[in-house]
Amino acid sequence: MATMTPPLAVDIDGTLTDGEGAVDPRVMTPLREWPEPVVVATGKALPYPVALCSFVGIPTRVVAENGGAAYLVDDDQLTFVGDREAAQRVVTRYREQGYEPGWGEVDLTNRWRETELAVSLDQPLEPLKELAAAEGMHVFDTGYAYHVTSRGVDKGAGLEAVCRRLDRSVDEFAMVGDSENDAAAFELVGDAYAVANADETAKLAADHTTEASYADGFLEALDAIRSA
Known part of the structure; x- marks a missing residue:
């Protein structure tokens, strides 16, 4: 059948x-x-x-x-x-520590994101995870980018x-x-x-x-x- x-x-x-x-x-x-x-x-x-x-x-x-x-x-x-503002706070603090999202001046990766932000894989992961945890956020490693997104x-x-x-x-x-x-x-x-x-x-x-x-x-x- x-x-x-x-x-x-x-x-x-x-x-x-x-x-x-x-x-x-x-x-x-x-x-x-x-x-x-x-x-x-x-x-x-x-x-x-x-x-x-x-x-x-x-x-x-x-x-x-x-x-x-x-x-x-x-x-x-x-x-x-999702909390886009919290993701932005994580990335702002990440920059304050001397790191960058890694997408260049014209950031097309994040240009249209409404609920999260993405960081390039060539940037350090551990400080990003620590900052995300402090904001109650989560980081997905998709193999293409690190995504700072809301838990749940x-x-x-x-x-x-x-x-x-x-x-x-x-x-x-x-x-x-x-x-x-x-x-x-x-x-x-x-x-x-x-x-x-x-x-x-x-x-x-x-x-x-x-x-x-x-x-x-x-x-x-x-x-x-x-x-x-």
Whole structure:
């Protein structure tokens, strides 16, 4: 008997991309042809997943900023959760200690962030974590940036909120991702896949780890999800 294809949640960086950080064009058609809702869940600021949905040609259903921002075309509601001012205080004090966010004069990484701030991986992590803890904040190391975000705000909580708005249960979803910021959602969804390049936190939280890395791993996961 044929099984139903589940709704899908998917990360961007390290999951839909190649090893150089570019979105692999081979992911476009499978995403567009997925028969159930697709939610793009990312640490990137809101414009990035919104643009991705537009270029792929799928309805705009996104969780951005590690759960801090969410938009669904279904109800045309944009929501924000998190303390951007506290994140700014952390980064300000980080600068006062002689460090920088590391993105240059024109900081496009943080230009459109509403609920958190990101610091480059080439900057020291430990002082950032100490300052974040003093503000009651948390730091995610996504493998692409350090994200200073509010405690309790993560992709799991963001996806759960989106599911309520879609009138779907989060455990109906399959998810594919690669980083510790995916782990909270991995623990909630019905079927979680970490691609082979994922960090250990993601792999431990996932139900499966693919043999292939990056977009190849994503495509491998889709084949497994379809045949489950």
